[in-house]
Amino acid sequence: MAPTPVEAGLLVVILGSALATAVLRDVLGSIIAFSAYSLGVAMLWVVLRAPDVGLTEAAVGAGVMTILLLLTIAKTVRPSEDRVLASFDPKTLVLVAAFVLALGATVPALPAVGSPDAPVVSSEVSQYYLDHAYKDTGVENVVTAVLAAYRGFDTLGEAVVVFTAGVAVVAVLKREVTA
Template sequence: MVLLTLMAAITVGVVRLRNLFAVVVLGGIYSFLMASVMIVLDAVDVAMTEASVGAGVSTVLMLGTLYLTKTEETRPAHTPLLPLVVAGITGIALVYGSFALPPFGVADAPIHMHVAPYYLENSLRDTLVPNVVTSVLASYRGYDTLGETAVIFTAGIAVLMLLKGRRDVKPGPKRKRVRR
């Protein structure tokens, strides 16, 4: 709860600040707080992804983008009233929808009734992989994961090509490798 309050404060700061460099730093802070919330919710793997992608790689990529653009945000050309109303209505709808969710951590929630028992019982025999999550990701949903990896690889290549666009101005050795 405290962490969520801090995250809300950070979000307000991100919206209000005009210096994009400070916004990048605040984004990293937001990701670390989000990862802490994930850990408290017992989703350690999601927290690890959030920390590595949000706090690590996103900061680096945003800084590379700042090098290509200016570091001050221009004033918006129109009033933010209509976007605020739309965002507020969406938020209310989401909160209303969350009332229908089962309580946190209940064992007989619908998501635990579908295929999860089958995976838990048969994944070792089917795939010979001791970790159930790994077997689901890499074997049962192998093609799905392959497609995801292809998409992310393509996006990574595109981002690297964009970021090294000024190589001709300032030649140098290889830039620092950014790994996901």
């Protein structure tokens, strides 16, 4: 199944802005490119029929993340450089090329995008959730049902991670004030 024009366009935007984050020398420019990238990714999630993930990505990835990054350079420094592009690092590039080739070699073994025989889509687990979610929980949105009911402990763990991260951020930044 060939990509639709929307999918192809979004992938080009995503890859282009990801490349821009890497090659732009200016950190602020890199952050702006990253937030464009996140927005493109959020739109791609909607195209892939995942509106919940799209909303989260737009709010958290493009919104909160950009604010955090901007706050960081506001609190620290934005190196001013005349050059627009970052200097190349050929040694890392060779390593990355090897990494990409090794990963790329596995791509032909993956199922075609959107194929109904793909293991995840045709698996018993996916079908179980789709068949039982409404009966078991009364929630029409299966993603919500799985998130809050079937995998509720997972979500509790997520809350613990967020709490721990909050504590860690306060601990790290507070010492700066007292020191």
